[in-house]
Amino acid sequence: MFLFAQCLVAIATLLDLASFQFKSRSLILMCLFSSVLLTSVHFFMLGHASAGSLMLIAAIRYLYCVFARKTWVMLAFMLLSCLAVYFTWYSWLSGLALSATLIQTFASFQKNDLYLRLIMVVGTSLWISHNILVGSPIAVLMESLFMASNLVGLYRFYTPKKLA
Structure with missing residues (x-):
């Protein structure tokens, strides 16, 4: 069961890596929806109902945010x-x-992908800490790679380009 849970989160990792390499907010959120859904199953399989429930809610939230961003819905998800x-x-x-x-919920409702990315850095840092403490090495790797992908995306899309 543990090995299968780790395999699910490994697939989620690939989706996370892809997510922030897109400039499109919608594509970012669709990758996150798929990734977080798999991560939810992973946590449920490991017996961490709180994390699994939060990830399931987050998956639904990401899917919703592809199509709309009403503040009252953000508060409802929180x-x-x-x-x-x-x-x-x-x-x-x-x-x-x-x-x-809660931090990532706020991030996913941001209209601007730059703000979404910056706020996600904070939320991801907390998930990395959580995953270290619950003892899920692949989830730690996944969130760390997610952070790295986000930072690479920030660099690619938001740093001034030097002329040759």
Whole structure:
């Protein structure tokens, strides 16, 4: 079961790597939807219901954000995430996962892909910490590569290009 869970998150890693190499906000969010859905299954298989629930909600959120970005829906996703953690609380790690999710929820509702990317750096840092503490090496690798991909995308799309 552990090995299969790690394989799912390995596939999610490939989707994460692809996500921030697109300039299109919609393509970024579709890759994130697919990746996070697989990561949700991974956490459920490892017995981490809070993280699995948060990732499932995040997958639905990313899919919604491809098509719309209403503030009241963002607040509803935040409330739903809080309720999910309330009902699945297992330790302070649930609170860490919730913090990461709330930050990434805010990020995914940003109109500008630059702001989405910058805010995601903070949320991703918290998920890396969470995954280290729950002992999922492939999830740590996935989030670390996700961060690296985001930073490469920031560099590619938002640094001035030097003329030859």
